[in-house]
Structure formats: structure tokens, C-alpha cells
Amino acid sequence: MNSLYQNFRNIEPYVPGEQPQYSDRIKLNTNENPYPPSPEVKKVLESYDADNLKLYPDPEATALKETLAEHYGFEKEQIFVGVGSDDVLAMCFMSFFNSGKPILFPDISYSFYPVWANLFNIKYETPKLNDNFEIVKEDYYKENGGIVFPNPNAPTGVELPLSEIEEIIKHNQNSVVIVDEAYIDFGGTTALSLVNKYENLVVVQTFSKSRSLAGLRVGFAVANKQLISVMNAVKNSYNSYTLNSLSINAAAAAVKDDKYFKDTVNKIIITRENAKKDLHNLGFEFNDSKSNFIFAKHKTVKAKDIFEALKEKHIFVRYFNMPRIDNYLRITIGTDEEMKALIDFLKDYLSDKC
């Protein structure tokens, strides 16, 4: 190898969940929404004047920011939008985590956090969740370069009560605290109510889960104007035009159709609560998930064995071969039919095993 290759980035990328292509697949492995997006999205695509695509999109994504601002009760200048919440979170890391001090996030958490920290040369420490997979707020009362955690946490589904989040924010007024609310709409309590109270809080949400628009790539952050202006400066130093014209318009239409959104989310919550009963009856143990997935282990049968058996039947769930969680499965909540297929298979499979 010649010296050309010496100065390339040497990086271990994040490995996303499988995208199996079988036509009979039941896909419960990447926390997608089993229901289609609002019919208003379809209308936007069908009626969009494709001739407009010759022009650059609005770099401010005004139509989307205004819709989000009105919907959630903020000013437009408090909203940042990006190519999925991954883009938004990466921009947060670049914008706010430059102190040289280690940032803090839980040991069991979204597996992209250490990847971004490595990409941007940010030191980090990972306080351990307790044995119930709960964040221990006192672990975050120490000097740090910033804090980030999902709420509800992934892949555990466990929610940290808002009062404890507020304690963490209060104890860290010289650091930015990012609450990553990818799954908040499925029954959790959002920290958006704290945004105008604490200048060090950034709340990040996504259109990929509760709004059924993973394929459109839209996420957003809400914070005070000064933090958002820093994120905009970084974003405009990276790519002025990140959100395309179609995504801006289709995402805005989805937010406006609030009834569809609520109906869809409620269906998933009902299915989740039923799945909890069924899984419990089959001998699974899990925390009380407030997300669109259940993170479960079986009392006697190994997670990896169940994972492989499901896969053979083209039922895909997520298995993480990592310390502390290598006996768990993360099962996305699908439709009632999909969950029935899962439960029926597990009944048979486990009755043979147990």
C-alpha cells in the first residue's frame, strides 16, 4: 500500500438494521411505522409541480419550520430541520460538543452516539444504566462537555420521568443537554415544555417513526434561538441545501394532518399494550416500553436462538450482540396482524423448547 492511503479516515461505521427483501417478510427490526403516512403526503407528491425542481429548495425550509413552530407553539427561529434526526443530531454534536471535556451518554443507548463522537474526535464517557435499564440522573451531575440521551431510551424503551430530565438540565447549565425524542409520541412526556425555561436544552424529534416518513428523511430540533442559530451556521457551512423541495412540502402536510397522526399513534399504542400481555404470557420479561418497540428477554430461551428461528420464518426483529443486552430482542410494534403472526410463531416455537 502506498502512502496515498495513510491519510484516509479509518472508521468503524454504524451498521443499520437489515433491510430484508422477501415479499412475505414481517419487518419488526428497524422501528418503522406499520401504517402509511397521511394521505395528505400522497396528495403533495401527486400535485407537486415537478418543473420547480429545477430551482434550489428554500435553504431555510420556511414552509416546514413555520408549520412545526405553529404546531408545537414555538417561534420559527427556534426550529432546526435536517435529513432525519441523525443529520440533526450530527449537527448538534458538531455545534455544541467542542470543549475538549468528555460528553456523557448511557452505556446502553443509541449506537450512533459513539460513532459521531469518534467521527468528530469528541471524548465521551458512558455512565451505566442501572439493572432495570434506567438512567441514574446523579451520574450526570459531574463536569462534562455535553449530555445526550434518548427518551424513551433505545433500545430499552424505558422512559426517564420529565422531573428527572429537568434535574439533569438544571445541574448542567454550562453544558448543552440533548434529549433525543425519536420515540416520544408513543406515550412518553416530551421535554418541549422545558425549552423556553432552560437555555441549555435541545429537543430532537423525527418524522421517521410516529409520522410514518422514514423514507422522506426529515428530523428537527427545538431550542432557544441562540442555539438554533449556531446549528444553522454549522449546517450552512456543511451543505446549505439539505432538505429537498418535496420533503419540505410533504413533511409540512403530514404535520397539518394531526387527526391522522393521533389515530395512527393510538393504534400502535393499543397493539403494543396487547403485545405486552401476549409476550408476558409466553414467558418474556421486559420494562414498560413507552416506544414503538418492546425490548424483551425470555425467562429460559436464549434471545439469539429466538432471533434466528424468527428469521428463518422471515420475521425480522433486532438482536444486538453487545455486553449486557445480548440476551434481549428489540421487537418493533407492527400491525395487529403482524404481531399475531409473531405471537403465533413464538407460541409454537416456545412450547417445543420449554
Next chain:
Amino acid sequence: MNSLYQNFRNIEPYVPGEQPQYSDRIKLNTNENPYPPSPEVKKVLESYDADNLKLYPDPEATALKETLAEHYGFEKEQIFVGVGSDDVLAMCFMSFFNSGKPILFPDISYSFYPVWANLFNIKYETPKLNDNFEIVKEDYYKENGGIVFPNPNAPTGVELPLSEIEEIIKHNQNSVVIVDEAYIDFGGTTALSLVNKYENLVVVQTFSKSRSLAGLRVGFAVANKQLISVMNAVKNSYNSYTLNSLSINAAAAAVKDDKYFKDTVNKIIITRENAKKDLHNLGFEFNDSKSNFIFAKHKTVKAKDIFEALKEKHIFVRYFNMPRIDNYLRITIGTDEEMKALIDFLKDYLSDKC
């Protein structure tokens, strides 16, 4: 200001061209294509099954990479795709410019290069174009951490002959050389023919200009497989799912409609050559542009005055208040009608002034 703000990124963002909203505007300031995209793009949008948007897009953007690979005669593994060529170029900077040595790009060039270098803490030097605004290849025969230049150059429109590009690549086999071909389709000679000959070459192109899809945000790079695999690892460490499902499919449809592409490009070239004659007759001086814009100064009247006068008539061109080029206008090639409006106004305006 408390210490919260000390560790934020402090950055001067790139300032994109104005997006004036007047209904009678003639927009010749951001090098967009005056013609709509291929009708095949419209068909993709109208027939797209919006229900699919509930799922994540293909993180490999296989449909688009395969189409590009077949069209340009490469293997799929030699293609990288991103959210416009700005995203692709930013990924190149992160992937390849990590030596600590300064990278090289021309003093008059795409104004985003120094912005990325600052964002990623990359040192740089900017060899001067000669007085004819040409790149002097010998300036790039010195130790460096990488090389990037647009061809044709922006905002000058001047093409560097392929033989001289090859000399630069040959003299820098331990550095990655990025040829940024945003404007190549308007009459330049692409360096794609050199990709399989030199392992240190990356060619970057965009759908925003010649393919009339600025609003869709798609760009791509072609290089040897090893370089592309590094870019993919960096991209997957930043955001696994950058291109949305609609952009992947619509961009592939645009590439397949090669007749429309060629017809549109040829119309713009004819309009450009006519505009050169008209501008010359009005006393403008310029290099022989091979792009979809003309970078011109007037023999006697100041560029800034012409810029302001045009703006008052809602005719928008680009003026850069920067050393060496502050007496030039960058005029995007519009339709024949748009160029006639420009020329007619200039005739009147200049006859009063000269």
C-alpha cells in the same frame, strides 16, 4: 454571556445566492437550469406509492448507483451518492484530507472550499489563477494534503484542458485529487476517462445544473472502489440514510432519459454562444466559458453599478465583492427569452452610460 456559549462552533457560514421571490423576476444568479427536469421525473412522483415512505430508503441507493454505473461505464462500487455535490464534496474533505498538510485549491474558485476546510480544521493554500483566470498546473506540483478544483472553474467558467488535469494527477500520486465537475456537461471534457487509470482521482458531479434537479438534492462521485469504500464508511458514520426514496428514484429516471438531457444541454450551449456575441457587442469582456454561466466585466462601466441596475429591474445576476473579481458579474444562461430581456436592458442602460 455565561460559559455555556464558550464551546459552541464559531463559524462564518457560506452565503448562498439570493432567492428573490418577485413573480416577474429573471433569475440568473444561482446557475440553475432554465428548463424543467425530464418528464420522467414527473411520472415517478405521480406514480410513487407514498405508502412506501413509511420504510427507510435503501441506504445503498442501489437503483441510482446502478443507473449511474451503467450510464457512465463503471462498476456500482465505484459510485458514491449524496445530498447534492456539496454533501459529496464535504464527505470527500472528511474522508481524504487528514494529513495535517495544507490542501490546495485556486484563490478564485468555489467559495465553499475554504468553508469546509475551516469546518473540518484542514489547513489550505490557494495558488493564484493567472491573469487570464487559468489554473497554473505547476503550482500544484508541491507537497500537499490533497487538491480540489472545479472544472470548468467557478465562478470564472474557464476550463483546464484534460491533459493538464492529468499532469496534476500524475504529479500527486500520494494525494487525492478531486475534480469538481458541477458544470462539465455544458461543453467541457470530463476527467471520468482517467478514473480507472489513476487511483488518486475522484470526479464529482451534480444533478443540480445540467439535469435540472437542484430542488431534489442529488450529487455523486466516481473513483476507484477503495476510495469509494472510505467515503461510504464516513457517510455511514454520519447518516446512514441520506438520500430519500423519492430522490433515488426520480434521479435514476432523469439519467435514463438521455435524449432529454442532451437536448436541454444543447439548447443552453446555443443560448450561451449567442449571449457571448451579444455581450461582446455591448463592450463586455470574458473568458471562453464552458459552463452554464458567463463571468464578464464591462470595459468602462463598473460591475457593481450594472448589478444594482439589473436588480432594480428584477433581473438577478451574481456579484462577488471579493479581491480580483469585484469588477465581474456571473451571469447564468437562462432561456432565450430571459437572455433577450437581459441584453435589451443592458443595451438601454449602457447607451446612457457610455
